Amino acid sequence: MAEKEYAYFLGCITPNRYPGIEAATKKVFKEFGIETKEMIGASCCPAPGVFGSFDLHTWLPIAARNLAIAEEMDLEIYVTCNGCYGSLQEADHLLKHNERLRKKVNEVLGKIGREYKGKTKVNHSIVILHDVIGLDRIKEAVKKPMDDVNVAVHYGCHFLKPSEVRGHGSPERPYILEDLAHAIGAKTPYYKDKLMCCGAGGGVRSFDAPTSLEWTRQKIVNMIEAGCDCIMHPCAFCHLQLDRGQVEMQNLFGIEPKMPVLFATQLIGLAMGFSEKELGLDIHEVKMPEKLLK
C-alpha cells in the first residue's frame, strides 16, 4: 500500500523535453512507497520570472487554476522544476495571505468553474526525498554507491529564494542536495560561484540566448576546474539550460559538451540500480560517462 500520495505537477520542460526526469522521479518515489497521481488539465505553471515579468495579473490566476486542480484531488503537490516550485508556491503564499487578492483571483476562476480554496501544499520533490523518505532509507536503497564520483551540486534559484517564502534555510548555505549526494556515497566539491544562477530564468534565455549561455559557460567551466564528474540539480529548466545549453555553447564558444546533467532522482536512481534507459539518461544531449553507469 502507498505510504503517501501526491499530485505531480509536471509543468512544461519535464514532460515535453526531458521525460526521463518524470520517469525517474515516479520510479524512485514508487520504490519508497510514494504514489504519484496525474493532474488532469494542468498547464504551464506559468513561469514566475517570465509570465511574472509580463503580467502578474495573468500569472496569478493561471497558477491558482493549477493549485485548484490539486485541491479538487484533495492532494498535496510535488514538482520537479524550480520554476514550477517558484510559481505555485509563491502564488499559494500570496493567495493564502491576502483575502482581497484571493477574491479577485477567484472572480477570474469563477468564469471557468474553478475556485482556489488554499487547501493544498506545494512541495519540491527533493524535499520529499530529504524529509519524507529520509536519508537513512535512501542510504539503505543504494546498490551502486557513487564513491568515486565528484558531484557538482547546482541549486538554481527559485528552490531557495526568496527564502522567506521557500523556508529551506539560508540560501547562502544550502544543504539538501549535498545531503542527498552524500547519501549515495558521492562527494560534492566546492566550486567557484556554486550558488550562481544557470542564466535561463526571468525570460533571459528567450530574450537573448547567447547572453544567457555566458552564465552557463561560467558555471560549467568552474565545475570542470573543480574536478566534477557530473551535475546534480533540482530543476527541469536549469536542466534544459545546462544540458541543451552545452550543445549551444559548442557552436558559440567552441566548448565540448562533456559535463553530464542529472536531475536529483536520476542520479539517485542510478545509485539504486535503475538503468540509464529506465531513467531516460540516454536521451540527454550530454552523454553519460562509464564512471556513472558502471
Added chain:
Amino acid sequence: MGTLLDEIIEYGGEVFGKEHMETVRECVQCGKCTGSCPSGRITAYRTRKMIQMARMNLREVLSMYELWFCTTCFTCYERCPRGVKVTDIIRTMRNIAVSEGHMSFSHKKVATYVFKTGHAVPIGEPQMKLREGVGLDPMAPTTQKFPEQLEQVREIVRTTGFDKKVGFDWETMKLREELEEGK
C-alpha cells in the same frame, strides 16, 4: 498623475502588498544588489541604476533593453541590507513596461505558446517518442491533450486582457506583429 514610483508601488502592491513594495523607498544606493548580481558581471544591467531611475521618475527605464537581463535569481533580494524587495520591484517595472508596449518579439512568442497549448514549452512528435521510450504515455494529461482544459487557460488570458497586451489575434492564432510583417 503620480510618479513612476507611485505607479510601481500601486501596481505591485495589488499582488505583493503595498508594504512589500514601499521598501523601494528604503534604498540608499549602496550597490550591494549590483555587486551580487550575476547579470551585472555579464551585461549592462545595473540593478542599483534601475531602482534609482524608478525613484527619480525617469520613465525611459521602462524601454531599456537592459531591464530584461535580470534572471530573477533573487540574490539581490536576499542580500539587500535595507530589505528592499528588489526582484519584485523589477518584475513590477517589467509589467508596467509591457503595459506600455515594451515587450520583445521573442517574449510575445513565448506567450503565444501558452495561448496555443497551455505550455510555454509545448510537446512535438519527436518528444512524444522520447516519452514512450521511458514508458510514459506519448502525451502528458495536460492542457495540450485536452482542448476543454486548454479553453480554461485561454478564458483566463482573455479575461485579464493579456492577449491584447501581447497583440494576439485569435482568428489566425498569430501575433498582429507577425501578420503585419509577414513573419
